[in-house]
Amino acid sequence: MIPKKSEHSPAPLEEVSTNPDLKKKVNFVKPRRKVKSDNHNVTGYLFISPFLIGFFSLTIFPILYSFYLSFTDYDLLGTPNWIGFDNYVRMFKDDPTFWKVMKVTFFYAGVAVPIRLVFALLVALALNKVVEMVGLYRTLLYLPSIVGGSIAISIMWRQLFGNDGAVNSVLASIGLPTHSWLGDPDTAIWTLIILYGWQFGSSMLIFLAGLRNIPKTYYEASSVDGAGPIKQFFIITLPLLTPVILFNTIMQVIQGFMAFTPSFVVTNGGPVNSTLLYVLYMYRRAFEYFDMGYASAMAWVMLVIIAIFTAIIFKSSPHWVHYESENK
Amino acid sequence: MNSKKTKKIIQHTIMIIFTLIMIYPLVWMFSSSLKESSSVFVDAHSLIPDGLHFENYILGWKGFGGISFSTFFINSAIISIIATIGSIASSAVIAYGFARIKFAGKTIWFVCMMLTMMLPFEMVMIPQYIMFNKFGWIDTYLPLILPTFFGIPFFIFLIMQFIRTIPMELDEAAKIDGCNNFSIFFRIIVPLIVPAMMTSAIFSFYWRWDDFMGPLIYLSTPEKYPVSLALKLFSDPNSVTNWGAMFAMSSLSIVPIFIIFFFFQRYIVDGISTSGLKS
Numbered sequence: 001m002i003p004k005k006s007e008h009s010p011a012p013l014e015e016v017s018t019n020p021d022l023k024k025k026v027n028f029v030k031p032r033r034k035v036k037s038d039n040h041n042v043t044g045y046l047f048i049s050p051f052l053i054g055f056f057s058l059t060i061f062p063i064l065y066s067f068y069l070s071f072t073d074y075d076l077l078g079t080p081n082w083i084g085f086d087n088y089v090r091m092f093k094d095d096p097t098f099w100k101v102m103k104v105t106f107f108y109a110g111v112a113v114p115i116r117l118v119f120a121l122l123v124a125l126a127l128n129k130v131v132e133m134v135g136l137y138r139t140l141l142y143l144p145s146i147v148g149g150s151i152a153i154s155i156m157w158r159q160l161f162g163n164d165g166a167v168n169s170v171l172a173s174i175g176l177p178t179h180s181w182l183g184d185p186d187t188a189i190w191t192l193i194i195l196y197g198w199q200f201g202s203s204m205l206i207f208l209a210g211l212r213n214i215p216k217t218y219y220e221a222s223s224v225d226g227a228g229p230i231k232q233f234f235i236i237t238l239p240l241l242t243p244v245i246l247f248n249t250i251m252q253v254i255q256g257f258m259a260f261t262p263s264f265v266v267t268n269g270g271p272v273n274s275t276l277l278y279v280l281y282m283y284r285r286a287f288e289y290f291d292m293g294y295a296s297a298m299a300w301v302m303l304v305i306i307a308i309f310t311a312i313i314f315k316s317s318p319h320w321v322h323y324e325s326e327n328k
Numbered sequence: 329m330n331s332k333k334t335k336k337i338i339q340h341t342i343m344i345i346f347t348l349i350m351i352y353p354l355v356w357m358f359s360s361s362l363k364e365s366s367s368v369f370v371d372a373h374s375l376i377p378d379g380l381h382f383e384n385y386i387l388g389w390k391g392f393g394g395i396s397f398s399t400f401f402i403n404s405a406i407i408s409i410i411a412t413i414g415s416i417a418s419s420a421v422i423a424y425g426f427a428r429i430k431f432a433g434k435t436i437w438f439v440c441m442m443l444t445m446m447l448p449f450e451m452v453m454i455p456q457y458i459m460f461n462k463f464g465w466i467d468t469y470l471p472l473i474l475p476t477f478f479g480i481p482f483f484i485f486l487i488m489q490f491i492r493t494i495p496m497e498l499d500e501a502a503k504i505d506g507c508n509n510f511s512i513f514f515r516i517i518v519p520l521i522v523p524a525m526m527t528s529a530i531f532s533f534y535w536r537w538d539d540f541m542g543p544l545i546y547l548s549t550p551e552k553y554p555v556s557l558a559l560k561l562f563s564d565p566n567s568v569t570n571w572g573a574m575f576a577m578s579s580l581s582i583v584p585i586f587i588i589f590f591f592f593q594r595y596i597v598d599g600i601s602t603s604g605l606k607s
Contacts, residue, residue: 040429040430040431041431041432043425043429043431043508043509043510044425044429044430044431044434045425045431046425047421047422047424047425047426047429047509047513048422048425048426048437050418050421050422050477050478050479051418051422051437051441051478051479051484052437053478054475054477054478054479055437055440055441055444055478057478058452058456058475058478059444059447059452061455061459062452062455062456062459063451063452063455065455065458065459066451066452066454066455069454069455069458074458076458076461123346126339126342126343127343129339130339130340130343132340133340137343137347138597139593140347140350140351141347141350141351142597143351143354143589144350144351144353144354146534146585146589146596147354147582147585147586149534149535149538150537150538150556150581150582150585151538151540151556151557151559151560151581152357152559152577152578152579152581152582153353153582155559155560155563155574155578156353156356156357156575156578157353158565159360159571159575160353160356162369164369164372165369165372166353166356166372166373167373168372169369169371169372169373169374170373173371173373198350198353205597250446254446254448257448258448258449258450260450260540260541261540261541264540265560279450282450282454283541283545286453286454286457287457287545292454292458295454296454296455299450299451299453299454302448302450302451303447303448303451306448310446
């Protein structure tokens with residue numbers, strides 16, 4: 001604290017030192033120090049300057065601009081007119097599609113995210129037990145994740161679940177009734193959920209790394225105490241994995257909420273809007289109807305929802321996330 | 329001893345069946361690309377093509393509207409490579425600033441960066457579009473490439489974590505030898521963070537190669553389309569007649585991803601594992 005103070009407010013030092021010689025010395029030392037510390041600030045800011053430029057021009061300004069737009073009727077061609085809360089009122093009161101979209105998106109994220117995480121955890125546990133060929137299994141099971149974001153996969157998925165696609169073909173060959181998976185509003189969303197769950201690879205890798213970090217001695221000690229594998233899972237594995245689970249849950253919830261490509265390519269929102277996910281609707285509002293004001297309002301509602309979700313997960317985390325250094 | 333062996337066999341059988349089911353869709357896509365176009369959906373689930381119909385690839389490569397997939401692949405490569413170089417170079421510089429230099433306000437900016445990492449792109453998509461529209465950048469690659477030159481928070485974080493594992497003594501020794509921060513960064517840090525930069529580069533390439541939303545809103549001339557957007561048009565369910573060719577081009581579009589994955593797997597696995605654990 002004290003040396004820092006002297007760098008920024010050198011006045012007190014001068015007052016204290018009555019000896020002119022000392023004063024001279026202090027004066028001599030002071031500028032050098034100041035130059036040095038300034039230098040650090042300058043170099044520091046120089047190094048992070050690309051981030052700062054991007055942060056202000058591509059994040060902060062657009063966010064504020066979007067907030068302003070959400071109170072206007074901007075349509076990209078005319079000038080934005082201030083319409084107050086009209087967009088928000090319209091969204092919540094007069095737009096049944098918006099509520100449909102909310103329902104679909106919450107259902108999608110609420111089902112698909114847990115499925116992916118549970119899947120990832122189970123497979124990671126299984127891989128942790130297997131000794132031979134772990135690398136091969138891991139690589140092959142990670143493949144869907146690595147290519148999953150690609151448009152080719154969404155196109156393939158559409159054909160896989162299409163009326164004469166592979167899924168129906170398998171069902172027919174074993175004598176089961178076929179189904180119009182993408183044409184039925186009740187099943188279409190499930191094809192997207194399965195597509196999301198199928199890409200469990202990254203989460204699996206994170207869990208696997210987390211499992212490897214748990215000391216073997218914990219298990220040895222507990223088996224001496226007579227704990228079976230199931231009990232061990234609940235008293236050792238799961239608690240020690242909770243920090244990793246927390247991180248994964250937050251990232252996946254955000255990702256699930258933001259899903260666009262699958263609903264755009266596999267089902268294009270249909271049938272009867274049963275797979276119209278939030279971002280797809282926002283995209284349509286902005287780039288098909290050029291309703292920039294409304295779409296900006298939607299973006300803000302989305303940000304609030306994600307912030308609430310993240311806050312809930314974080315706030316609740318002391319009750320279920322276990323940090324080793326904290327207790328025990 | 330014997331029961332242990334049986335247990336192992338059961339374990340592996342379950343794992344193998346499970347793995348096969350999981351990669352079935354991918355194998356199915358590749359095998360469909362070799363089937364005769366009219367027979368793709370006859371016994372659709374079959375993985376064994378009726379002969380090897382490589383003409384699907386030749387036909388598909390011709391693309392649509394007189395533009396072949398060579399153009400689309402070159403476009404994708406240009407966007408992905410320049411954007412990747414931009415992201416990695418800027419992220420490394422920024423990461424060094426955050427990890428090694430003490431300066432006023434560092435904590436605040438670091439928190440800002442972490443918040444940016446959590447912020448979905450969709451949040452700034454519309455205002456950015458309006459901005460770039462005003463600059464006259466629509467239908468150019470600038471909106472897709474330029475933002476990457478300001479650092480990608482995820483990569484900054486990844487590289488920072490890596491720099492922190494490098495002993496400070498190296499920096500100090502270099503300082504005594506008369507190096508300033510810039511030469512420390514270029515001569516000492518950069519050669520040591522190559523693995524973290526590789527991991528970031530691979531992810532960056534994947535994301536740019538797969539990016540669909542960006543090209544969809546910014547590009548309008550088909551000659552400028554990257555593979556992702558071209559493939560969407562090429563596979564439009566209302567106009568596709570040649571299913572084999574569609575599967576062929578879909579398969580080809582993920583070949584670069586596969587190649588990078590198989591050559592640099594180690595970097596990816598390390599990257600995911602550490603980024604997930606350390607935060």
